[in-house]
Amino acid sequence: MNKKLILTLSVALLAGCGDDAKQPEVQGKGLRQYDKNVLTRGERVYLANCAQCHGNNGEAKPDWRIRGTDGKFPPPPLDDSGHxxxxxxAWLKQMVIQGSPVGQGNMPAWSGKxxxxxxxxxxTYVTSLWSDAIHLQWLTRVEQKQN
Structure with missing residues (x-):
């Protein structure tokens, strides 16, 4: 069975699980669904705090792999073209909390802010920037290995 079909069926099955409690409103993106409130909050926070460096759509700047004159890497893209x-x-969250590793970049720590x-x-918003193909690779190759 192909991975997209498995993911689609899994999402459909999970959507029907649970008790009769009110489910959060979801917003779709390709094969994925997000809690609309979480996605809206994430976009608001991203645009207010992250877009200045990483770009409005996570595209950053083309020279993100080349150290600047300060010896540090520029902000990387957060869309499919990045890493x-x-x-x-959990790693993505820690990067936001702690900022760039010392000497690697200029991203501030957002802990306490x-x-x-x-x-x-x-x-969550950053993961929504990825195409379905990249998101599926992330789920199957990266995220599942962590659980």
Whole structure:
């Protein structure tokens, strides 16, 4: 069975699970569905705090692999063209919390500036920037290995 079909069936089955409690409103993106409130919060936080460096759509700048005159790497893209999708959600969250590793980049630590809910939401928003194909690779090759 192909992976897209498995993912689609899994999402459909999970959507029908649970009790009769009110389910959050979801917003679709390709084969994925997100809690609309989380995605909206993540986009708001991203545009206010991250887009200036990483680009409005996560595209960053083309020279992100070349160290600047300060010896540090520029902000990487967070869309499909970058490397973010090679890392598990927990790593992405830690990067937001702690900022760039010393001497590697200029990303500040957002711990104490953003709430845990805002950080979770922005990580969710970043994953929404990825195509279905990249998101599926992330789920099957990266995220599942962490569980």
């Amino acid at each position: 973010a999708w090679h890392h598990p959600r 953003l709430s845990e809910q805002e950080i979770d939401a922005v990580v």
